[in-house]
Amino acid sequence: MPKEKLSIVKIGGNIIEDASALEAFLKLFSRLEGKKILVHGGGKRATHIASKLGIESQMVNGRRITDAETLEVITMVYAGLVNKNIVAQLQALRINSIGLTGADANSITSDKRPVKEVDFGFVGDVKSVDYNSVNKLIEADFTPVFCAITHDGKGQLLNTNADTITSQIAIGMSALYETSINYCFELNGVLEDINDKNSVIKHIDTKLYAELLEQGIIADGMLPKLENCFDALNNGVSSINMGNTSMLTQENDNFTTITL
Numbered sequence: 522m523p524k525e526k527l528s529i530v531k532i533g534g535n536i537i538e539d540a541s542a543l544e545a546f547l548k549l550f551s552r553l554e555g556k557k558i559l560v561h562g563g564g565k566r567a568t569h570i571a572s573k574l575g576i577e578s579q580m581v582n583g584r585r586i587t588d589a590e591t592l593e594v595i596t597m598v599y600a601g602l603v604n605k606n607i608v609a610q611l612q613a614l615r616i617n618s619i620g621l622t623g624a625d626a627n628s629i630t631s632d633k634r635p636v637k638e639v640d641f642g643f644v645g646d647v648k649s650v651d652y653n654s655v656n657k658l659i660e661a662d663f664t665p666v667f668c669a670i671t672h673d674g675k676g677q678l679l680n681t682n683a684d685t686i687t688s689q690i691a692i693g694m695s696a697l698y699e700t701s702i703n704y705c706f707e708l709n710g711v712l713e714d715i716n717d718k719n720s721v722i723k724h725i726d727t728k729l730y731a732e733l734l735e736q737g738i739i740a741d742g743m744l745p746k747l748e749n750c751f752d753a754l755n756n757g758v759s760s761i762n763m764g765n766t767s768m769l770t771q772e773n774d775n776f777t778t779i780t781l
Contacts, residue, residue, distance in 0.1 A: 525698055526555050526701070527659070527701075531687040532559070532560075532562070536706075536766065537603055546705065546769075547607065547610050550616075558665045558666075559618070559667070560683055561599075561603060561607060561668060562599075563603040566603055567595050567599065571591065581641075584641065584644075587680040604621075617664065619664070620668070622668055624678060628654050629649075629651075629681075630647075631671040632648050633673060643680055645671045650690055652696055652697060655690070691758045692757055695759075701760045703768065704764075705764070706764075710768075711733075711739070721764070725778075760778060
């Protein structure tokens with residue numbers, strides 16, 4: 522018997538920062554048919570609130586150093602302010618959602634990132650997803666809304682990359698469902714020319730991915746995103762779309778689909 526479909530949608534900080542963009546996105550998400558999970562970041566909001574509190578945000582290669590003080594701000598912003606606003610707006614759209622960190626229902630456990638050249642502090646690398654716990658919520662007709670925080674199983678919360686959480690949830694849930702991922706961000710998709718927002722590469726498979734890497738077309742911030750994608754596809758996820766939020770509608774076909 523074919524597995525039921527489950528859509529996992531990730532939104533980034535730029536959408537969260539813009540109230541009207543977030544409202545428009547949540548309307549699209551609410552119309553998405555079938556079972557679904559939402560994952561969100563919130564780094565820009567966390568940086569803004571940290572600076573108001575006189576806490577300087579330290580970044581190395583675009584990744585945040587999370588000391589104890591920063592972790593407090595991130596927990597307040599991601600799991601509190603951002604997550605609960607999203608849940609409240611989804612309730613207004615008649616989507617009975619429930620806001621979660623990885624600690625809730627023991628859904629996502631991580632290991633604290635080991636110190637190598639850089640000590641990232643309280644940053645987690647996902648170790649396991651308890652897909653049965655998450656599925657109990659889905660089967661009870663809740664739509665889980667995960668923020669970018671996990672835990673180590675020993676009482677410590679950890680700041681965790683939202684793209685990675687998305688792919689790991691999708692991998693975990695693929696034991697029960699045919700899972701697909703929609704990564705929503707500012708661009709229309711993976712671009713052939715970074716200066717031409719319409720140069721969307723509509724389909725990338727393993728062969729083309731290797732060619733694009735060799736040509737240097739996939740570089741910088743796109744590299745970890747696509748590494749994540751192929752890791753997910755190689756571990757049970759059926760397909761991945763990348764593009765702006767309008768790819769959640771039937772009318773838009775100008776985005777990137779990634780398959781093996």
